[in-house]
Amino acid sequence: MAKQAEYSLMHAPAGLLDYYRQMVFLRHFEEKSMQAFRTGKAGGYLHLYSGMEALAIGWLGAIRQGYDYVIAAYRDHAYPIILGTDPVEVMGEIMGRAGGLSRGKGGSMHLYDPDRGFFGGWGIVGGHTALGGGLGLACKYRGEDRITLCVLGDGAANAGIFFETLNMAGLWKLPIVFLIENNFYAMGTSLERHAADPALYLRGAPFAMPHERLDSQDLVKVLADARRIVEHVRTVREPYLVEAITYRFAGHGAADHDRQLYRTRKEEEEWEAQNDPIKVLERHIEEQRLASKETLEAIDEEMLKEADRVYAEADAMPHPDPGEVYDHVYTKMKPEAGH
Amino acid sequence: MDRDPDVFCIGEDIGKYKGTFRVTDGLYEKYCVEPGDWLVPPFHKEQADGIGRRIIDTPIVEPGIVGFATGAAMTGLRPVVEMMTMSFSILAMDQIINHAAKIHYMTGGKITVPIVIRGPGGAANQLSAQHSHSMEGWYAHVPGLKVVAPAFPDDAKGMLKAAIRDDDPVIFTENPGLYAVKGEVSDDPEALVPFGQAKVVREGSDLTLVAYSRMVHVCLKAAETLEGDGVSAEVVDVRSLLPLDTETIFASVRKTHRAVVAYEDWRSGGFGAEIAARIGEACFDDLDAPVKRVGGLNVPMPYSRVLELECIPDEDDVLDAIRNLA
Numbered sequence: 001m002a003k004q005a006e007y008s009l010m011h012a013p014a015g016l017l018d019y020y021r022q023m024v025f026l027r028h029f030e031e032k033s034m035q036a037f038r039t040g041k042a043g044g045y046l047h048l049y050s051g052m053e054a055l056a057i058g059w060l061g062a063i064r065q066g067y068d069y070v071i072a073a074y075r076d077h078a079y080p081i082i083l084g085t086d087p088v089e090v091m092g093e094i095m096g097r098a099g100g101l102s103r104g105k106g107g108s109m110h111l112y113d114p115d116r117g118f119f120g121g122w123g124i125v126g127g128h129t130a131l132g133g134g135l136g137l138a139c140k141y142r143g144e145d146r147i148t149l150c151v152l153g154d155g156a157a158n159a160g161i162f163f164e165t166l167n168m169a170g171l172w173k174l175p176i177v178f179l180i181e182n183n184f185y186a187m188g189t190s191l192e193r194h195a196a197d198p199a200l201y202l203r204g205a206p207f208a209m210p211h212e213r214l215d216s217q218d219l220v221k222v223l224a225d226a227r228r229i230v231e232h233v234r235t236v237r238e239p240y241l242v243e244a245i246t247y248r249f250a251g252h253g254a255a256d257h258d259r260q261l262y263r264t265r266k267e268e269e270e271w272e273a274q275n276d277p278i279k280v281l282e283r284h285i286e287e288q289r290l291a292s293k294e295t296l297e298a299i300d301e302e303m304l305k306e307a308d309r310v311y312a313e314a315d316a317m318p319h320p321d322p323g324e325v326y327d328h329v330y331t332k333m334k335p336e337a338g339h
Numbered sequence: 340m341d342r343d344p345d346v347f348c349i350g351e352d353i354g355k356y357k358g359t360f361r362v363t364d365g366l367y368e369k370y371c372v373e374p375g376d377w378l379v380p381p382f383h384k385e386q387a388d389g390i391g392r393r394i395i396d397t398p399i400v401e402p403g404i405v406g407f408a409t410g411a412a413m414t415g416l417r418p419v420v421e422m423m424t425m426s427f428s429i430l431a432m433d434q435i436i437n438h439a440a441k442i443h444y445m446t447g448g449k450i451t452v453p454i455v456i457r458g459p460g461g462a463a464n465q466l467s468a469q470h471s472h473s474m475e476g477w478y479a480h481v482p483g484l485k486v487v488a489p490a491f492p493d494d495a496k497g498m499l500k501a502a503i504r505d506d507d508p509v510i511f512t513e514n515p516g517l518y519a520v521k522g523e524v525s526d527d528p529e530a531l532v533p534f535g536q537a538k539v540v541r542e543g544s545d546l547t548l549v550a551y552s553r554m555v556h557v558c559l560k561a562a563e564t565l566e567g568d569g570v571s572a573e574v575v576d577v578r579s580l581l582p583l584d585t586e587t588i589f590a591s592v593r594k595t596h597r598a599v600v601a602y603e604d605w606r607s608g609g610f611g612a613e614i615a616a617r618i619g620e621a622c623f624d625d626l627d628a629p630v631k632r633v634g635g636l637n638v639p640m641p642y643s644r645v646l647e648l649e650c651i652p653d654e655d656d657v658l659d660a661i662r663n664l665a
Contacts, residue, residue, distance in 0.1 A: 069414075103447030110445040119413055119450070124437050130403050131438065134410015140378060141347065141392060141416060161433075164403030171398070172378055172390060328448040329482050331506040336535070336582045 058222025126159025155186025204241030350421030497532030606634025
């Protein structure tokens with residue numbers, strides 16, 4: 001635990017409360033997403049970020065938002081919201097509405113906001129890491145001081161394409177942070193059962209890049225680590241591999257009804273009690289006397305109302321017109337007649 | 340590459356090695372000279388052996404190559420990816436089909452992928468089963484991609500220019516048997532050959548031969564042979580598989596009333612089969628005979644030259660199909 005003096009150097013008190021509001025909102029947003037799924041307003045796949053909020057908030061708090069590039073996989077609701085995308089458009093996309101972030105063409109797994117630096121939103125495990133490599137290549141090609149934050153899971157860290165990407169990133173010295181969100185489960189397969197060596201951060205070693213493993217449920221610590229590493233990548237211009245230890249409270253996806261098939265309720269309860277990023281942040285706030293319990297409860301209620309408002313506004317959006325099915329297959333061309 | 344600083348080439352052995360079919364010969368020497376031209380500076384003082392910024396020699400990793408190029412294209416750069424042979428693009432299928440082709444649609448139009456993936460595709464000389472694929476049919480099946488297969492030098496130049504300037508992902512198939520074909524090309528840097536336009540390369544009245552890539556030349560030879568027999572064959576060079584110019588093809592079939600579609604790919608399910616299906620749908624009343632397909636034998640490509648020649652469609656196969664047109 002960092003000492004009092006370190007806190008005041010790292011953040012102004014108002015900062016922690018803003019992060020707290022964001023974190024609580026994200027937790028409620030994910031719960032509303034699940035409600036959308038259960039009531040048939042969202043279909044297909046839905047992957048919730050509950051329990052991992054400190055990771056996204058911390059790392060996106062360390063980059064230059066709107067300038068640096070961010071790319072993630074399908075557990076992606078949090079990133080655009082933190083970067084400033086209207087959560088109504090995100091929920092609208094989850095519900096497949098015309099006013100959704102991808103015009104209803106993508107869904108929960110395919111959220112994009114390139115103007116804010118968010119490049120998705122991908123459904124093929126590990127596949128997007130090569131795209132992240134390309135984003136880093138573009139920065140070096142243009143001689144920019146932009147960095148790329150490429151987020152992936154512990155499951156994706158086994159994909160061949162990830163190793164191809166690490167090799168080229170290390171070989172060409174591309175300014176990319178590869179952030180493995182290790183929540184100990186590749187879908188329903190635990191880390192011990194899918195990784196020959198569970199020290200995933202060591203995968204940076206063969207590819208000429210610094211690499212480390214970090215605990216990630218304490219936002220204050222995540223912010224400090226992230227700022228240090230982002231600064232390194234921005235100035236030294238080389239890739240960095242980070243294995244972030246975290247835990248997802250929800251199932252892999254909405255169809256994951258029986259988590260006890262692959263993990264114990266006891267393990268879940270331990271993480272929820274001792275390492276819920278919301279509770280950890282509350283402890284900081286209370287220790288620094290930044291706000292009272294009543295204030296925090298009021299924030300929770302306010303964020304719940306906000307999540308309800310977002311849900312209602314998204315649900316009021318119309319569905320796409322059937323005629324839109326041919327839009328955006330190509331930039332200017334429609335698929336040809338008679339095909 | 341002179342016109343647009345965002346255009347760069349990326350692939351295996353395209354720089355220092357000059358490209359296995361010499362398509363990129365000379366580009367490394369031209370574009371990797373000044374200190375700022377290097378992605379990775381030269382390793383040895385006396386040699387130009389760095390990794391160029393605009394001509395990028397990669398490790399042998401097709402999925403990674405296409406993925407990196409796609410990622411760079413998402414930021415507005417315009418990569419021209421070489422697949423050493425289009426057979427190797429099979430490794431990169433997920434990046435081509437699940438990523439590059441789908442991005443503009445999945446993002447609701449927010450992100451574009453102005454990438455060109457080019458390379459030699461088709462059989463050559465005893466390259467065996469893993470190196471002899473015709474991939475254009477696989478890709479012409481995928482919404483979101485554009486697929487072209489020029490048969491003549493001027494089309495190759497004009498269509499490559501058009502492909503590079505196109506904001507959509509383009510698969511540009513070359514046939515190794517065509518690299519030696521010589522012809523007039525335009526010096527005009529703005530002479531583009533647009534996609535979606537087939538071309539009648541030989542006029543005729545008794546039947547229509549529809550073909551693309553190397554099979555256009557085979558059909559032209561067959562047409563000459565037929566002339567000696569008093570049969571007048573029209574040859575349509577498809578050039579652009581997706582988008583496909585059905586207007587030109589149908590107009591020809593409506594004129595001649597007989598059609599043979601010829602392609603090098605495996606006959607069953609090759610893209611020519613799609614063309615044949617569409618002709619049947621649209622021109623049924625104008626046809627005096629069923630539409631015939633001439634394609635490669637449905638077997639993995641054997642190594643033995645004797646067997647290989649059995650598999651690759653040639654003039655005799657085209658003439659056989661024509662003689663069997665009722």
